[in-house]
Amino acid sequence: MGGLATAGASLFGGVQILRFMFPAASSNAPALFKTSFSFLQLTGGVVGGKAETPVNVITDTANRVSVILDDAGIYAVLLICTHLGCTPNYVTDVVTGSGVAPSVADNRGIRTKAQQIPNGWACPCHGSRYFIDSTNFYGPAPRPMDWVNISVTPDGFFAVDRGTLVATRGAGDNTPPQWRLLVSTQKSNGKTYGV
C-alpha cells in the first residue's frame, strides 16, 4: 500500500515536472485569422501619410498575436515564447522588475536612446522578457519571437497569417527587423528578415 502511494506520488511529481518543462502551449486558433480591431482603431486615421492617433499596441491573446504600430509602420509578433512555447503577456514596462539593471537592458540590441521604449512582453512561465521589437533580453528564452505577415482586409480590418513569417532571428541576433505594413499605402515594404 505504502509502495503504491509512493509510486503515485512520484508519478504526480513527474507530471508536475513535465508540466513545468513543457507548459501548455497549444492553440486551436487557425493560422490565418481576421482581427476584431480595425486599421482605423489602431491608427486613429491617417493624415499626411501618418497615423493620427496611434494606439501603438493591440494584443489578441486568444490568437497569440500582438499588432504594433511604430513610426515606421505596423508589424505583428507571434506570441509564442521561444523557450518552451508559453504565451508572453504584453506589459507597458518590461524592464522594471525583470531583475536586469536598466543599463543592461539599454545595451541589449541596436537602439538609440530615443528608441528605448519600455513596453514589451513578459512570459508568465519562466520569466523571459522581450523588448517591443520582440528581442529577448532576460530569462531562458534563447532567441527573439517571430514576426508574422499582416495585411489590411478590404473592409478595413487586419488579416494575420500566423503561418507566414516575415522576420525570424536566431540566438544572439538583436537586429531590429525592418519589415512593416506601411500606414500610408497599407502595403508591405517587403523587407523580410531571416525567412
Ligand code: FES
Ligand atoms: S516558456 Fe519558459 S520563459 Fe517562456
